[in-house]
Amino acid sequence: MVDNQSRLSLAVVVASGGLDSCVTAALAARDHRLAMLHVDYGQRTVERERRAFHDIADALHAECRLVIPMDHLHRIGGSCLTDTTIAVPVHGIQPGLVPVTYVPFRNANLFAAAVSWAEVIGAAKVFVGINQVDSSGYPDCSESFLSAFNQTIRFGTRPETRIEVIAPLLKCTKADIVLRGIQCGAPFDKSWSCYQNNEVACGRCDSCRLRLAGFAAVGIRDPIPYLERPETHSLSQQAGT
Amino acid sequence: MVDNQSRLSLAVVVASGGLDSCVTAALAARDHRLAMLHVDYGQRTVERERRAFHDIADALHAECRLVIPMDHLHRIGGSCLTDTTIAVPVHGIQPGLVPVTYVPFRNANLFAAAVSWAEVIGAAKVFVGINQVDSSGYPDCSESFLSAFNQTIRFGTRPETRIEVIAPLLKCTKADIVLRGIQCGAPFDKSWSCYQNNEVACGRCDSCRLRLAGFAAVGIRDPIPYLERPETHSLSQQAGT
Numbered sequence: 239m240v241d242n243q244s245r246l247s248l249a250v251v252v253a254s255g256g257l258d259s260c261v262t263a264a265l266a267a268r269d270h271r272l273a274m275l276h277v278d279y280g281q282r283t284v285e286r287e288r289r290a291f292h293d294i295a296d297a298l299h300a301e302c303r304l305v306i307p308m309d310h311l312h313r314i315g316g317s318c319l320t321d322t323t324i325a326v327p328v329h330g331i332q333p334g335l336v337p338v339t340y341v342p343f344r345n346a347n348l349f350a351a352a353v354s355w356a357e358v359i360g361a362a363k364v365f366v367g368i369n370q371v372d373s374s375g376y377p378d379c380s381e382s383f384l385s386a387f388n389q390t391i392r393f394g395t396r397p398e399t400r401i402e403v404i405a406p407l408l409k410c411t412k413a414d415i416v417l418r419g420i421q422c423g424a425p426f427d428k429s430w431s432c433y434q435n436n437e438v439a440c441g442r443c444d445s446c447r448l449r450l451a452g453f454a455a456v457g458i459r460d461p462i463p464y465l466e467r468p469e470t471h472s473l474s475q476q477a478g479t
Numbered sequence: 480m481v482d483n484q485s486r487l488s489l490a491v492v493v494a495s496g497g498l499d500s501c502v503t504a505a506l507a508a509r510d511h512r513l514a515m516l517h518v519d520y521g522q523r524t525v526e527r528e529r530r531a532f533h534d535i536a537d538a539l540h541a542e543c544r545l546v547i548p549m550d551h552l553h554r555i556g557g558s559c560l561t562d563t564t565i566a567v568p569v570h571g572i573q574p575g576l577v578p579v580t581y582v583p584f585r586n587a588n589l590f591a592a593a594v595s596w597a598e599v600i601g602a603a604k605v606f607v608g609i610n611q612v613d614s615s616g617y618p619d620c621s622e623s624f625l626s627a628f629n630q631t632i633r634f635g636t637r638p639e640t641r642i643e644v645i646a647p648l649l650k651c652t653k654a655d656i657v658l659r660g661i662q663c664g665a666p667f668d669k670s671w672s673c674y675q676n677n678e679v680a681c682g683r684c685d686s687c688r689l690r691l692a693g694f695a696a697v698g699i700r701d702p703i704p705y706l707e708r709p710e711t712h713s714l715s716q717q718a719g720t
């Protein structure tokens with residue numbers, strides 16, 4: 239059952255252009271008109287990500303889009319994604335440790351901008367693609383962070399405003415995310431997740447590893463090009479793709 | 480009694496260059512080395528505010544400073560401070576109504592940037608000049624907002640990080656703020672509060688009115704120049720300044 243009123247309401251989607259935001263946007267598009275927001279914060283693959291964002295917004299017929307620079311995250315640094323003197327790790331994720339790919343408090347910066355936009359354009363929902371299961375262990379991708387942020391919105395916006403940040407993939411594994419993406423027709427081929435390459439994904443950084451493992455687990459071949467598909471090669475071969 | 484360890488620790492101060500942030504920075508400087516942050520978000524008096532910020536940072540011997548653009552607040556608009564097609568109100572504040580000077584969710588954007596910087600440079604405190612008593616009734620200047628934001632920081636930064644946003648003037652009247660500024664030697668003459676003028680304060684906008692009333696209440700003449708000092712003229716005359 240589709241609620242017509244909900245279908246007509248506007249929702250902001252914060253989208254990097256990666257797999258999770260691609261699926262999140264496709265899920266939001268089932269019941270909302272989309273106002274898609276992309277933030278350039280000086281990340282290594284900024285141009286590739288922006289291209290992915292626009293391709294996804296085109297594919298999902300976004301009603302409006304906003305691309306904003308957030309230079310301060312780049313200037314503040316503290317992460318290998320924003321400081322090119324810090325190497326991108328390629329040896330997998332160490333449980334319990336926050337990796338150097340963590341951009342300090344990044345999501346609070348991104349979500350705050352999204353809420354400002356939502357308050358002005360009258361959107362009651364802000365969809366984000368954060369995920370705390372098969373993720374890199376970022377504190378600003380946790381359920382407790384999200385819950386506290388929503389409390390902050392409640393008190394920090396106009397009393398008549400009701401804006402909520404919704405993370406439909408928060409508790410999904412990467413395999414679940416791929417499955418949900420298939421169900422809602424997410425344009426996987428338009429998305430980009432690699433932390434370090436712009437044309438052919440490296441297949442080795444944390445982000446590529448997590449993504450490839452998700453596709454492999456459901457026996458689907460990830461449609462984007464990779465330099466190598468180290469751990470998932472045999473799986474995807476077995477799936478006959 | 481001054482705690483030497485606390486004296487040596489670094490604190491981020493978010494400073495617009497206005498009266499409240501001037502006093503907040505002076506209070507923080509008593510026990511901390513200062514890392515001062517200023518955000519240009521396309522507000523009407525952006526250059527004058529930035530000059531005030533640097534003058535205050537100079538006067539308080541800030542150890543480091545960061546001036547960052549936040550163009551998206553200007554592009555998002557929704558406030559007379561960021562959208563010049565919306566007039567600045569000059570007829571006083573209407574209790575219970577959020578005025579058009581409110582920049583949607585602005586402080587969440589500013590504080591998020593400050594926390595990102597604090598996490599990278601190792602500052603455990605972020606001082607901000609928000610005030611909910613003699614203020615314009617902005618939701619993002621309330622105690623409930625601040626408390627929720629601190630909870631967001633707790634969950635959204637590295638587990639070993641302990642960063643807290645502190646608002647020493649939150650419950651002060653403007654008169655209290657002026658008194659506290661006098662006590663800690665705040666460089667009032669370097670500050671700038673007017674929402675619409677750059678060289679001589681208008682004396683009529685909400686921000687000028689609140690500031691002038693604060694000085695008038697304690698019988699001190701505000702050292703910055705005004706085009707007019709409408710409601711406080713007789714009071715400051717009585718005080719013989």
